[in-house]
Amino acid sequence: MVQNSEDIMTLSIEDANQLVVDNQKWAESIAKSVAHAWSLDWKIDGLDGAALEALIFCSRRFNPNLQIPFKAYARKRIHEAAQEAARKSKGWAISRKKDPEGHKAKEISQELLKQYPELMNGELILNSDTDSQENQKPLTGAEQEKATRLVLREMLLGADIIASKQELTQENVNPDEILEAKRMICAIALLEVIHQQLLWSIYWEGLSLRSLADEWQTDELNVIREHKILLEWLTKYSKNSKKVLLPKIRPGLRPIALKMKKNNVVGKFTELVKEVDNYGK
Amino acid sequence: MGNDIKNKGIGGINKVSKTNEIKPTNEVSEVSEVDAVSGIQKVSQVSAVNGVTGVRSRHNTRIITLEEREALFKMINEEADDIFGKNSKRGNIAKEAVKMAIDAAIIKED
Structure with missing residues (x-):
């Protein structure tokens, strides 16, 4: 581990690079999921590069002292990077003209991902109907x-x-x-x-x-x-x-x-x- | 009188056994040696069952998996039909948008 000038512990370059190697396929899976959801090609539309860049970015900033698994730390960031690449892609622009209704749904789904950011971590938050402490009990x-x-x-x-x-x-x-x-x-x-x-x-x-x-x-x-x-x-x-x-x-x-x-x-x-x-x- | 005592089954008076020395109250007893502190065990990483944020423990969460996709999509169709009516254009767009958001959440790891 290395202490940087802002007194935050991060990994050494070697360890950070190893994290990238270990998690590259996983980052590609995130890019593929985003591409699949929006009927894009994850390589042609540049989502692969964006996901890899985000993975590298996260590996350099990851603080292992926080006791959070790296994947939990990086997933949302990689997801957002893939979405950003999707929005700027040719495939996105083409779908706006070829399929306006489908494209509308894509734009709405992007907004939904902002409002429900836990979706980028692969989960839905289920809220109780009541104002009691029932949220803390596991649901049947x-x-x-x-x-x-x-x-x-x-x-x-x-x-x-x-x-x-x-x-x-x-x-x-x-x-x-x-x-x-x-x-x-x-x-x-x-x-x-x-x-x-x-x-x-x-x-x-x-x-x-x-x-x-x-x-x-x-x-x-x-x-x-x-x-x-x-x-x-x-x-x-x-x-x-x-x-x-x-x-x-x-x-x-x-x-x-x-x-x-x-x-x-x-x-x-x-x-x-x-x-x-x-x-x- | 001694015979009376014997007859009634009362045993004899035992000799007074030696008593332990009474220690004065301000005397401190010996302190036993402190054992060496055991090494700190490596803490295992917290699994990301409920995500990262601090408030997460207050919520029940449902992890979205590929296996659940069909069930979730079925619910989306049913709820959209209930809210918007069947074959409603607005309902179809809302349905597709929610399905896309759910699909984007599912990672299919190779």
Whole structure:
């Protein structure tokens, strides 16, 4: 091991190079997975080189004193590098023209990977329905399936919100799609300011739920569970708007909501609806 | 009286045995030698069952594997049909996007 000028322990060059040799096939597997998901060629579209570069980068920065396995440390970084290479590739540009709907799904899936960064570590976080300590107990098979379905529902609804956002910013969009997008925006604009800010931060600004919780200096479970409730409300509202009450703010987020009220913060979607309505006037 | 005692089964009085010396209370007993400290055992690496971040232990996680892909895709189809209705264009796009995100998470190691 070597101590660098910033007093952080890293591996010697020889050990770092050995890590690269030992994990090269694994890094290539990550590149292949990303390529497969987006119907690209992992070599022709340059994902192999990006993954290898990221592997080398990680090997040089890996601090073995942190007691984290190297693969756990490097996986997300290699994944992000492969995604970046994919976005810049010829295959990506070609798919935009040849298969606009398929390409739309690719762009949405990229956003989903930002919101659910644990996917890059090969896992889904399953959240409990309740506010109790039940998260800490291992789930039974049936509970795991129920919790998995809840997360997948959230991802599907999240994908729909991202699609709406993209439709509002793109050219040559189908009028029906614009109308659907506007309906979604107007629905969200009915929500409390803090709820609008939550959805804006996640779907418009691309923050993960954990990053938003850090920004708001609150427990991430407050944000995760509130996000889940908001998506459930959007589903019910889209099916029958007349019978659905607005969701209440959970106690853990009330101080933040009060602060927003004190500072006269206006909901981002409320502003967006006004902008759309005033367009051309 | 001695006979009475014998008859009632009372045994004789034993001789007083020697008592141990009473040590004064401020005398410190000998301290036994301290054993050598045993060497620190090599700590085995923590397996990445739940990932790296500190908050992970609060969550239940599901590791996504190739074997689970079909089951997950089936759930995605069912949930999308429930949310968006069957054959909905928005639903199809959302479905494909989620499937791609799941696919990107699965590493097929050779």
